[in-house]
Amino acid sequence: MPGWIAPAYGSVQRLSPPPPEPAAESPALHIRLTPDDNNRYWTRMWLYQNEFESVWESGQPLELEAVRDALGQQLTARHSHAPRRVEFHVPYELLDVPFESWQIPWRVGKTKELGCCLEVVLRCPDERQGLAEAPWYRKWAWLKAQGGRHPQAVLEVCDSDVSEELGDSLQESEPPVVVFAEVTEPMIMNTLDAVLDGGVPIAIWRRRSDSQEGTAEPIRTALAVDPGPFEVQTLPARLRTARIQRRPLALMWDDPGRIPERQTLTS
Template sequence: MTAMRWRARVDTVDGRTLGAGLLVTGSRILTCAHVVKGLTEVCVTFPGVAEKLPATVTTTGPWRSVGDPGDVAVLTLDDPVPLEPCEFASCDVLTPWAGGAAHELRALGFPHGHERDGIHVTVRTDAYRMLREEWLEINVAQAHLQLLDEGCSGAAVYFPDTGKVVGMITDAVLDDERGGVIGRMLPLSSIRRHWEGLDDLLPLDWLPPEPRRELRALVTGATSDRDLGSVFREAFPTFLRPPETFGSVWEAVRFVGETVPGQDRLRRFLVTLTPRLDQEARPRLADWLRRRLPSAEQSAGGRAPASSIIVRLDPLTRGAALELTVSTIVEGVGAVRSGPLRIRRDQVRTKVEHALAAQVRTVHDLDWMIEFVVPERLMNEPFEDWGIPEPEAERRRPRPLRSVPLVVRHVDRLKPLTVSRLTRGRWRTLRARGALRPQQISCRLDYDYEAFYDWLDAGEELCALIYAAPPRDDWLSAALDTGIPIMLWRRRPCADSRHAGCAPEGFLDELAAAVSHLDPDALPVEVMRLRKRARAPGGGDHHCGHRLTLFWDDPARRPDPPLAMGRL
């Protein structure tokens, strides 16, 4: 046990002793709110070490008068002190041990006559002496010892053998001139409820200290558009006797970390919570999740981003009109949605770019991708050449979509069709082998729909196709009908019907060499890189990333309305 130089005395600026305190960081002192009532400036002394250090009252709990809960205050020193702060015990350490008496604890107070150096008081308590779910009743261990008195308020209560702090004395029952044998203390579990910053300092095992402090800081002051109790029940619908509500976002997070079972409990709750937070906190929490608590897929490395903007275009039965819906997904959870909007075919690019500009700020600080979920006739559009105009920078050129991972999907696969089951089966094959290993499709093949379908249908190992040119309509239909989940092609038609001079092998070999070894979930990011390299010096028309379309249809990503988005 180190020398406990963290025990402090709190005085007025003119030297009148108010009570005690404890150094919790290099510049912060914890004491009682009633000790510094009505004051903004005080002085702090560490007896025998440092005298009359100026400090400011920076935080107080809800205490207003005797008997109120929240008798907590935090003082901030004008200048940090080179002293070791106190060390806290765990919040449940005062549970009585089997067959034993109450815990014997100690505190250093500054009652009348002992203002300069302080005097020790020995007390007993345990977790079963709770009063109003706020205080623990304490009593002096033996009647002949120093009693509780004015000047003990704010004194740290600690184990005499280890010096680890378990709480803070708040008041005593003063029944004679000498003081009292009974008093009350705030245990750590109560202090942290009124000053959430204490959780940065406690030995909590559900999250390492650094990411825990970062998480608490970013949710402090955050607001939710739904009651936090209902968010909790949405995340954990089978949890017995869930709380009705929580006082703050951090209180809800802490409850999940310390009470709910399961290894993924915290991430599960935060993913549910993220889209419910205010616009400032939402992207910050999503970014924290990506960095500090990634999903199993993200942890494997090189994966597709978990956040997306999904552009869905459904063909309507009348005319050539389309229904446009744009959704933003943050860490797999729906955050923003616009539409549906009925548009003409010639309005698609303009309307999509406008919708992207309205939603991109939700994900701009994250790793994200764009998913175009469209009918077959739109799969050959040069989506990566479209842009995202920035509404706050009118003179700046739109950001090209090729600057982020971009994939094309088939809108019919969002419907409960047999082909969705086939797609899931081929995805399982892809992930089991851990590499793309695409089948090259030369433009010289003369298969019709039936022959192409039968070939793919019989080849269960065929999970990824590379076409030398835009696939013929019947080839594309056959591939979609057999559940092929990944296809790549160059949007450059062959030179003539006999394919003289189109040299498909060079493109196929180059692209296959670039992607064959990849995990299928890493493909959207790698294709983005190929598109960028094709535009850079040394790239050009013959680079395999030039005018490259990626069809990448993972059936596990189903964040489209009205399925996963229906509850927003």
């Protein structure tokens, strides 16, 4: 046939199957609480799945009980496509509020603890502005690059480690990116202050009902984590399992890549 050129022998190439599509990210509900001058909070909620979608905003500052009711209404309205995780963006002084213990509507006449139904994480991005922002971003980038099984990813901090210099020590290098606060109740907020100063994005600590001095269960034991490296990305799910087993723990999970717009409609 004129103009036709036979392919060279051996030039036939096998087509490799395309790589699998990444698993679709489960939706998460983000709740931002911005304080006013009367111990109430301007409240805004977003749904995140690949991008942020504003779904609700309070017309006035709310008491925390009203925030809980609004959350319950949002979850009930999305019962057939409920988010897997709820992320509370809170000011520093609310880190000791056990949001994961909030009772939410479950079925007629019955409620359940939020943290037993969904993954619940706390965030404090407003404390990471200014010069504190750089180590936060740097540590999260290190976590993404090195993976959650790196032997230096997790640091366990006890009472004797807590000092005015702890924050400086934590931000000195990329790891650690996770702090297990094996501290007694009076030292919890000091430890979290150092975590924020140091740019550490992830931290776990005991709630007050679980901080019995001398008998507190190690955090690794409560999470069923072996002494060696483990996959850090499993922590939100592990915390939910621990809460179902009545081990009250709090989790800070501050991903700098998951920040909704800072400007609210009411401000």
